[in-house]
Amino acid sequence: MGSLADSAGFSSTHVVVFPFMSKGHTIPLLQLSHLLLRRGATVTIFTTPANRPFISASVSGTTASIITLPFPKNIDGIPEGVENTDKLPSMSLFVPFATATKLMKPQFENALATLQNVTFMITDAFLGWTLDSASKFGIPRLATYGFSGFSTAVNRSVIMSRVLFDPNVVSDDELFQLPDFPWIKVTRNDFDSPFMDREPTGPLFEFVKEQVIATGNCHGLIVNSFYELEPKFIDYLNRECKPKAWSLGPLCLAEQSKSTSEKPPWVKWLDDKLENEGRSVLYVAFGSQVELSAEQLHEIKIGLEKSGVCFLWVVGKNGKYVETEFEGRVKDRGLVVREWVDQKEILKHESVKGFLSHCGWNSVLESLCAKVPILGWPMMAEQPLNVRMVVEEIKVGLRVETCDGTVRGFVKWEGLAKTVRELMEGEMGKAVRRKVEEIGDSAAKAMEEGGSSWRALNRLIEDIHAFRSKEFV
Ligand code: UDP
Secondary structure (H helix, E strand, C coil): CCCCCCCCCHHHCEEEEECCCCHHHHHHHHHHHHHHHHCCCEEEEEECHHHHHHHHHHHCCCCCEEEECCCCCCCCCCCCCCCCHHHCCCHHHHHHHHHHHHHHHHHHHHHHHHCCCCCEEEEECCCCCHHHHHHHCCCCEEEECCCCHHHHHHHHHHHHHCHHHCCCCCCCCCCEEECCEEEEEECHHHCCCCCCCCCCCCHHHHHHHHHHHHHHCCCEEEECCCHHHCHHHHHHHHHHCCCCEEECCCHHHCCCCCCCCCCCHHHHHHHHHHHCCCCCEEEEECCCCCCCCHHHHHHHHHHHHHHCCEEEEECHHHHHHCCHHHHHHCCCCEEEECCCCCHHHHHHCCCEEEEEECCCHHHHHHHHHCCCCEEECCCCCCHHHHHHHHHHHCCCEEECCCCCCCCCCCCCHHHHHHHHHHHHHCHHHHHHHHHHHHHHHHHHHHHCCCCHHHHHHHHHHHHHHHHHHHHCC
C-alpha cells in the first residue's frame, strides 16, 4: 500500500476494538484492526474465550494484543459455552444473547483501567453499553453497525418520514417511494418485524432503540464502504444524522488472505474446473447465520442441478439437509463444502463468475472487490435493502425470482435455475458483470494510498487527536 508516512499521528494512537460476537460483525473489525496496525497504531482487541481462537488466528504475526473477558453464564435460553450468534440454537435467541453482553461491563472497565493511553475505542453498535464505559474513562467511542451507507440512510429515512405507516399502503408487498430518495421504492417487507409493524414494540425493538440512541451519542460512526460507491447516502448521513460517518472501506481489502502451504480441496476443485475444463463456477453461500427450511433447501438443490451450471456451495448451518446422495448426483459439476472457508479466496478465484448470496453486507463488498456479479436472495436483517442497492442502485447484480414476486417469497427451483442461468450466461448477466468490474476498480482505488478511504482514516485520526488535545486546554 505504498509509503506509510505518519503525518496523521498513527504511531501515538492506541485503539481499543471490541467486536460483537457474530462472524459478520467481527470480521470487518479485525480487518480494520489490520489496517490500523499497518499504519502504525497500537491495537487492543476485546473478546471472550470461545471467540479468541478465531481472533488470534486473524491477527497472528501482528502486534495486536487480545484481552479475554468471560462471557456471562446462566443466561435463560443460551446453552453453556455458546458465545457467538452462529452457535445459537435459533436466531430467536438473539436478544437475550446480545443483552447478556451488558453483564461484561464491570470486567470490561477493570481491564480498561489497566490500559495505557487509549486514544479511542471502536465498539460494535450492538455493544451500546460500552458508551457509558467510554465516557467514564474519557475515551471517545466510535461505533459501527457493519451496514452500508445506503441501508443506514434508508432505515433512518423511513423512520423519520413514518412512511412505513402510511395508511394508503395497504399491502406489505406494495412498493412506495421514499420522500428523501424519490427514485427508490421499497415495500414494508424490505424491513424485518417488528420494524415494519405499525406500532413496533417488543424486546428486539427496545434493544435496537437503545443501541441507536447510544450510537447517536458517540463520537463517530464507521461505515464499511467507500465514498464513490454511495456518495448520496454518505452525504445524507453526514447532513441529517449524528454522529459523523466515516467511510473507511471496503475493509475486506485491508487484510490479505493468509497463504497456506497446501491449497484446500475446494480451491483445487476450482483450479480443475478452470484449467482442465475451462468452466465458470457459481459460488453459493448464505453467510454465517441464515437457517433455511428443508423445503427451501430441496428447491435449491433441484434448481442448482437443473440450471446446468458448475457450482461451489458452502452450506454452513444448512448442511444437514444437503444429503451425500445429492453430492453424488452432481459430482461432475457441483461441490458441496461443509467447512469454514476463506470466502474472499474463493471469490477471487478466476473461475468464479457469479455469487448466489443472501447479501450480508460483507459478502456484497467481498464480491464487488473480486469483481463478481451477484444473484441476490435476501433472508433477514438489512439484506433486503442490500439487494435493492445491489440490483437497483449500483446495478452489479440480479434478484432471484420468488414464486409470488415478493421480497420474502418462497423460491421454487424453476425461478432459481432461470435467474442463475441469466446471471451466468444471459444478457442481463453481462451488463452487471461490466458494472461490477468498474466498481471493483474504484473500490481498490479508494483503499490505496491517497484514495478516499485512505484519506478518511487519516482525517479520523487527526480529528481524534485534535479533539483529545482540546480536553487538556
Ligand atoms: N465467511 C467466511 N467463510 C465461511 C462463511 C462466511 O469467510 O465459510 C465470511 C464471509 O466472507 C463474510 C462473513 O463471513 O466476511 C459473513 O458476513 P456477511 O455480512 O456476508 O453475512 P452474515 O454472516 O453476517 O449474515
